[in-house]
Amino acid sequence: MVNNKDFIKRLQKVMDFYGESASAFAEKIDVQRSSISHILSGRNKPSLDFVLKILSSYPEVNLYWLLNGKGEFPSTEKKAPETKPSHKVQNPQTNFNFDDIETKTTTSNSAEEKTIDRIVIFYSDGTFKNYMN
Numbered sequence: 001m002v003n004n005k006d007f008i009k010r011l012q013k014v015m016d017f018y019g020e021s022a023s024a025f026a027e028k029i030d031v032q033r034s035s036i037s038h039i040l041s042g043r044n045k046p047s048l049d050f051v052l053k054i055l056s057s058y059p060e061v062n063l064y065w066l067l068n069g070k071g072e073f074p075s076t077e078k079k080a081p082e083t084k085p086s087h088k089v090q091n092p093q094t095n096f097n098f099d100d101i102e103t104k105t106t107t108s109n110s111a112e113e114k115t116i117d118r119i120v121i122f123y124s125d126g127t128f129k130n131y132m133n
Helices: 004-017 023-028 033-041 048-058 063-068
Strands: 120-124 129-130
Touching: 004 023, 004 033, 004 063, 023 033, 023 048, 033 129
Parallel strands: none
Antiparallel strands: 120 129
């Protein structure tokens, strides 16, 4: 069973780690602000849905650490080694490097050159980043 006081401390640690207020945290995990307030005050216990929303929005949070303090936060997962790009194209507005982008050349009857207008990256938590050229 989850110790509510310890869960509150770990939840507060997650919020502090990301520098988010209770209001911003609630918005990020898509719950009402009162839900965060009631959990932090000890009035309510976290539901399974609440915990899953945290894990989905913050992949660095380890389930076992959040629930019972075992494990690490932020979780330390091995990342793939970075490779040095052979070329760099940089968007001055976002400082985004268009490295390692696979391109396919197609033959076209028109004489004009195709250029990249924007790149949209979708993340598994439903957020996205839009890079305009």
